[in-house]
Amino acid sequence: MEQATLRFIIQLGIIGFTFFMLINASALLVLAERKIMGFMQQRYGPYLVGPHGVLQPLADILKLLFKEELRPKGADKWLFTLAPIISVTAAFAAFAAVPWGAETTFFGLLDTPVKLGVADVNVAVLVVFAITSMGVYGIVLAGWSSNSKYSLLGGLRSSAQMISYELAYATALASVIMLAGSLSLRSVVDAQAGYWFGFIPRWYLFLQPLGFIIYMIAGVAETNRAPFDFPEAEQELVAGYNTEYSSVRFALFPQAEYINMTTMSAVATDLYLGGWHGPLLERWGLGWVWFLIKVGIILFAYIWVRWTVPRYRYDQLMQFGWKWLFPAAVLNLIATAAFILYFNA
């Protein structure tokens, strides 16, 4: 088989593999969340379906698929169905610009190496930011088109929260871009290869500790996870913008949330934790295993924070985002700029 078609097939395979892993990630996160929540609350979590509850996500999905598809009579016909589609599409599409492995020739099968990742865009950071900001529409439209006051309030609050925290998110990103000198995620990861003094990895986590904290907090707020999940808090708003949804349309919303979490974690790994660079595995082209491990650690942190910390009230949440997080991000940006000028002048 000639090289061109082989490359084409392998690139299609990489895209399919990425998509497959993302869907698996959302299923695994369903299980992981309930198991970890269970262990933190000193109980077992799901235990019956499959060995130690491993097949629980399958049971959840089958249950949701067999439920009745309801649509309230006053709900807008097109927008009610479009909203979860927008949410889930934006969530999956954002991962397209995220590289998850180094270049590889698949053990000599190819002449020139192919990059592990769906696309290598030279403005990848902006692409991820742009597409995740399109996810706001899913929530706003879900809230409005359900024709119900709980949904509308939840949708409005949720989208206002997401837009507010995008500022701190973008400013933290800008600091890392200044350090790396490029908007391409692959270049940012490659700028973190190597070690200082032989054993400390050159991660931007050590150069930008405040930036990392700001990014993680903004990431948690962007994905509407606790402690910033007031808009979908079960105790206050029934289920926020989710209230009138059922069956498949409902299933798409938590899936979009989990994929957003995964994308945020993947981008955080690429920007701050050195992506796929790590001690031993890179020699055999297994850098992506390090990537998986690091993403897994951040996802565990997401779930850990959710079940440890009480949630913010909505006005406290907005105050925190505008009055504390955004100024901190701007200060971080100015300090980074001063640092770069001082050391490179």
Next chain:
Amino acid sequence: MPDTFLFYVFSAVAVGASLLVIGQRNPMYSIMLLITSFGALSALYIQLDAPFVAMAQIIVYAGAIMVLFLFVVMLLNAPQEDAAQWDRTHPLRRPGMGRFGAMLAALLTVQLVWALLRVSDASAAVGARGDVAELTSVRSVGRVLFTDYVFAFEATSILILVAMVGAVVLAAREEKR
């Protein structure tokens, strides 16, 4: 060849979505269709070797300005055009003004196309001149923006500040005395 095909697809989406925008009764549908049009325009910008502008279009226009429009439409619970005052025909199909206006718009198109196609290099291929790697790099955009156009840059930042203050003042509720 795939370039030309993609150009026609994206142009058709942009023009078609814009036509539908001005033809919808419900402002919510107009906004969603306009977002589609912006997405198609963003793809055209990528074809023109301007990836930064393409992403800025999505982030600023489709992601921020349209959300603002959406919020206003939702909060005002904006009524659709009063169909009771006129008869039940669609706004753009009413006799008299509607058709005359549509004819004038077609005339405007013909005029603009005629004028623009007389530009000297209108038949030259876009993308013949210029170094692609430098045009697509954000670094060169930033360099020119902060040296040649720095005054305009600072002026637009003041403009945004003024607009923010103005919007808050205009939309604030009057105090009840």
Next chain:
Amino acid sequence: MIPLGHYLVVSAILFAIGTAGVFLRRNLITILLSIEIMLNAVNLSFVAFGRSHGTVDGQIITFFVMTVAAAEAAVGLAIVIALFRHRESLNPDAFTLLKW
């Protein structure tokens, strides 16, 4: 390769559509949306011309247009909100009297 004229034709058509929207529709929000269509058409022209000259300037002017569009949309929508609060209507024909 696509000739410059093709991009300019698309830009002209979009501009005319926007103009038609501003004149023909009787809903303030749709009028503002049509103005946004016009601004986008002009952006496309700028980027196409900039690319055909081989410089970055077309892209830079686009930023300024986008910024001005954002500012204008914000202020315009604030005015729409104020008008709606007063008259409960979004039809520009309801505001023909100069009396507030």
